Amino acid sequence: SxxxxxxxxxxxxxxxxxxxxxxxxxxxxxxxxxxxxxxxxxxxxxxxxxxxxxxxxxxxxxxxxxxxxxxxxxxxxxxxxxxxxxxxxxxxTEGTYAICRFNHLHPPFDNVGVRRAVAMAVDQRDYMRAVAGNEKDGWETCEGVFTCGTALANEAGSEVLKVRSIERAKAALREAGYAGQKVVLVAPGDYPQINAISMVTADLLQRLGMNLELVSTDWGTLVQRRASKEPVERGGWSMIHTTSSGQTLTLPVFHLFLRTNGPNAWFGWPQDAEIERLRAAWLDAADAGEAKRIAEALNRRAMEVLPYIPLGFYWxxxxxxxxxxxxxxxxxxxxxxxxxx
Incomplete structure (x- = not known):
């Protein structure tokens, strides 16, 4: 048509x-x-x-x-x-936003403490330079879940992304009880931008001392594998990366990565009733001020439970x-x- x-x-x-x-x-x-x-x-x-x-x-x-x-x-x-x-x-017309997605169904990332430990080690600047280098005006950090420069953009509760410390992340990983479970990171070798950010995470996990298995494959195979809810021992996965237009991350109503409705969520299947409650409340907001307050609560809660990690955006x-x-x-x-x- x-x-x-x-x-x-x-x-x-x-x-x-x-x-x-x-x-x-x-x-x-x-x-x-x-x-x-x-x-x-x-x-x-x-x-x-x-x-x-x-x-x-x-x-x-x-x-x-x-x-x-x-x-x-x-x-x-x-x-x-x-x-x-x-x-x-x-x-x-929009920047390209990069994210790291956890599989919330299986260890180790079914443990919010482990997810937060990884986030503490993330430095968005490393990810963006891996993609865009030092290209003038080629990238920016954006340490929140909504598209930077838009009405709902905020960094309420985003302190976890400002730690940027391997040593503090290691300590948090120990406190979370990480017991050496295998982390299968699937990276698309034929998709240079997403592969580049995947390699940054691979290096970060190795420096954290996590039990990493890096699987390099093509994008089509990654898309098929990410649909698997099996544990890693049966062909599942622990982490993937992807990108999205900034336009898709401006509002809770169509922000796929922010959905936390379990089996009906985007791949990784996070489940958090509070994020879902706030999303519904945003739809009923009486005015722009209330909508912004709810967006700040959404960002704060997302940084607590980490359905995914925002990695910045590049042009x-x-x-x-x-x-x-x-x-x-x-x-x-x-x-x-x-x-x-």
Missing amino acids: GPFRFLRDEWNPGQRAVWARNDAYVPRQEPVDGLAGGRAPKTERIEWTIITDPATAANAMVTGEQDYWEYPLHDLLPLLRRSRDLVVQQRL QPSAWRRNVTGVFRAPVTAFWNMGKA
Whole structure:
């Protein structure tokens, strides 16, 4: 029903996906406006090619084999910018927020004390530099659960993320009764940004003296494995990382990582009745002041029970050939209104 049709017969999982223009689609007769406005399909086909090696992807952009790179590696941005045939710009309107997710069903992270000990060792700056390096204005810390710079953003109770001490975290780990249980951290080797933040956590856990098993796999396998509720001995997992647009973390009503409704929560399945109560209360807030007070209570409670650890956010530029026309800013990558000269 949208501007493009998915061509299932041309889909090769992990390698290629193709969409064709939907000739039956009638766009609004108005300018495109992010995800709204006139979504006119101006090209016959959209072909996604999955290139797992960033250097190969960069070369494909420079030589003209590919037209658009959604998430170029920050280390390769200088190379791309040197090409007169390429545009490198911040197309996404929101920062990309990174998180570390615990599996709350099994040891050791069914123990809130262990979760808090790990959080005490986290320094968001290490994670963001691992992704974006020292790129000017490339990243920021954000030590709360709501998108920084938005109405509900706050750091009430976020002191646990300001400790940034391996030694204090080790002491907290001992006090929590950590008994050497295996921690299976699954990292996607073919997803450079998420892999980079996963490696920071792997190093942190080793410095804490935790019994780490690092599983390097591809993103598709990680997505399948994270659905498993089995213990690690039967193919389960302990920790994963992911990223999300800042737009998805602005309000409790659609903040997936903040849901703590047990078996119905996002992967990791945290359960906390107080967060769920506060979320429902926010929906009934009488005014903006009450909504902000509830948001502060939500942040405070989230930092107590830690359904996940916020790791900061970075700005993710995109790259495209100069003959690609109609590129517009949006919270996610969309290809309507775009064509080739």
